[in-house]
Amino acid sequence: MRKIINMLKKNDNAYSVGRICAVIGFVVWVLVTLWLAFFAKTWSGYESCTLGMVTLLLVQLGNKAIETRMFKVKSEERNDERLE
Numbered sequence: 001m002r003k004i005i006n007m008l009k010k011n012d013n014a015y016s017v018g019r020i021c022a023v024i025g026f027v028v029w030v031l032v033t034l035w036l037a038f039f040a041k042t043w044s045g046y047e048s049c050t051l052g053m054v055t056l057l058l059v060q061l062g063n064k065a066i067e068t069r070m071f072k073v074k075s076e077e078r079n080d081e082r083l084e
Contacts, residue, residue, distance in 0.1 A: 022060045029053045 008023065010016040029049060036043060043049075 018060055018063060022056055025053055025056055 008015050008019045010019075032043075032046075032049065035041070036046065
């Protein structure tokens with residue numbers, strides 16, 4: 001459980017609001033999907049909800065890639081400054 005909580009952290013002292021929102025959104029989407037499936041119900045907004053969830057997850061993956069790249073570049077710049 002501690003590893004899952006640590007995955008939601010942006011750094012050692014702060015949680016990432018985007019990651020928390022993505023997790024909450026995904027859990028809500030799964031619960032809605034299961035509820036609709038178990039009770040054989042339909043919802044006219046389900047397609048929009050699903051597309052929104054996919055978009056949110058893709059944005060979070062892109063954000064993570066950009067953050068990782070940014071931190072890598074910053075650490076390389078620091079190493080270059082130390083060498084000079």
